[in-house]
Amino acid sequence: MREEAAIARAPRPGEPRGRLRVGLLGAGRIARRFHLPILASMPGVDLVAVAEPMADARAACLTLAPGTASFHADFAELLDAHPLDAIVICLPPALHSRAAVAGFARGLHVYVEKPLAISAGDGRGMLDAWRRAGTVGMVGFNHRFHPLALALKDEVARGRVGDVTLVRTAFAGAQRTLPAWKRARESGGGALLDLASHQVDLVRFLFDAEIVEVSALTRSARSEGDTTVAALRLSTGPLVCLCASLAATEEDRIEVHGTRGGLVFDRYRSSRLHRLPERRDFRGAARLRTALDVAGRTPLALRDALFPPRDETFALALDSFVAAARGGGPAKPDLDDGMASLAVVLAAERSAGEGIRVAP
Numbered sequence: 001m002r003e004e005a006a007i008a009r010a011p012r013p014g015e016p017r018g019r020l021r022v023g024l025l026g027a028g029r030i031a032r033r034f035h036l037p038i039l040a041s042m043p044g045v046d047l048v049a050v051a052e053p054m055a056d057a058r059a060a061c062l063t064l065a066p067g068t069a070s071f072h073a074d075f076a077e078l079l080d081a082h083p084l085d086a087i088v089i090c091l092p093p094a095l096h097s098r099a100a101v102a103g104f105a106r107g108l109h110v111y112v113e114k115p116l117a118i119s120a121g122d123g124r125g126m127l128d129a130w131r132r133a134g135t136v137g138m139v140g141f142n143h144r145f146h147p148l149a150l151a152l153k154d155e156v157a158r159g160r161v162g163d164v165t166l167v168r169t170a171f172a173g174a175q176r177t178l179p180a181w182k183r184a185r186e187s188g189g190g191a192l193l194d195l196a197s198h199q200v201d202l203v204r205f206l207f208d209a210e211i212v213e214v215s216a217l218t219r220s221a222r223s224e225g226d227t228t229v230a231a232l233r234l235s236t237g238p239l240v241c242l243c244a245s246l247a248a249t250e251e252d253r254i255e256v257h258g259t260r261g262g263l264v265f266d267r268y269r270s271s272r273l274h275r276l277p278e279r280r281d282f283r284g285a286a287r288l289r290t291a292l293d294v295a296g297r298t299p300l301a302l303r304d305a306l307f308p309p310r311d312e313t314f315a316l317a318l319d320s321f322v323a324a325a326r327g328g329g330p331a332k333p334d335l336d337d338g339m340a341s342l343a344v345v346l347a348a349e350r351s352a353g354e355g356i357r358v359a360p
Contacts, residue, residue, distance in 0.1 A: 019046045020085050096116065139201075145313045160260070168255040170253050197345055
């Protein structure tokens with residue numbers, strides 16, 4: 001049995017046996033805040049090089065990851081200059097396909113931030129290259145790794161809310177100066193690609209269901225397609241109201257409503273799930289129970305207000321990718337999940353443009 005286990009864990013030909021050599025392609029605001037410092041400090045990982053076209057961003061990287069060996073203005077130059085085992089792609093979405101296909105062609109493991117691509121053709125090209133390479137391909141839907149998302153999935157599976165009938169999800173960012181690529185659809189910007197792609201994947205994950213029908217509206221308040229509202233139908237029956245905006249108040253919240261009550265996951269404001277009763281009850285005993293429940297939550301609410309929950313999901317997602325690249329098993333969410341999310345986003349764009357309901 002021990003010999004069989006050793007064989008099962010043995011790296012396949014080309015699998016890294018020592019430290020994992022990683023290149024980071026793209027070092028924008030989010031990559032500098034999360035991906036770069038995580039990779040630079042991760043045990044067993046050597047962040048060999050960073051590719052970023054903006055000189056000021058490259059200079060900031062020197063401070064954040066002083067041990068990184070090399071910096072390049074072009075990701076193709078980085079790929080040609082260094083022997084690598086894996087790449088992490090944080091480029092604007094319009095470049096995801098070209099970078100990923102180049103990585104897979106070199107036999108590298110590839111982690112690509114969401115959305116997978118900006119078109120179905122680009123997405124299919126990435127999937128074809130991934131399958132030819134036979135390496136790890138993972139999409140950065142890091143919200144799947146949030147402990148409360150996992151707890152919510154478990155509670156729903158256990159039937160704690162009864163039969164799920166309605167899901168409401170809102171993901172929005174406050175108004176700020178956006179990088180040029182986020183302001184235009186052709187480079188991967190807009191609320192559907194940038195934000196709703198996360199929500200679509202999380203809904204698929206939480207309910208183990210596919211999205212079979214989409215109806216959407218979009219608005220360009222401050223940049224192209226920066227606000228969207230979509231109605232989705234899950235293959236298992238529930239309806240989903242999805243709201244996303246790059247020009248609103250900070251929000252990331254999911255409400256699940258069922259025949260026996262509801263659950264709320266508020267990523268920014270709470271370190272636990274909040275339960276919703278099946279119905280309002282104005283009897284004295286019920287009011288007392290509600291008051292005691294509120295009183296019991298107050299210390300935790302105060303703690304969350306003073307010390308907002310930290311987002312560890314980027315680190316958890318990258319940990320999962322590195323483990324898979326080192327031979328620890330398949331990585332999820334994979335490129336098939338990325339393609340499923342992209343198909344729904346593209347269906348929502350078509351629905352908003354033509355005023356029709358669309359099946360992804």
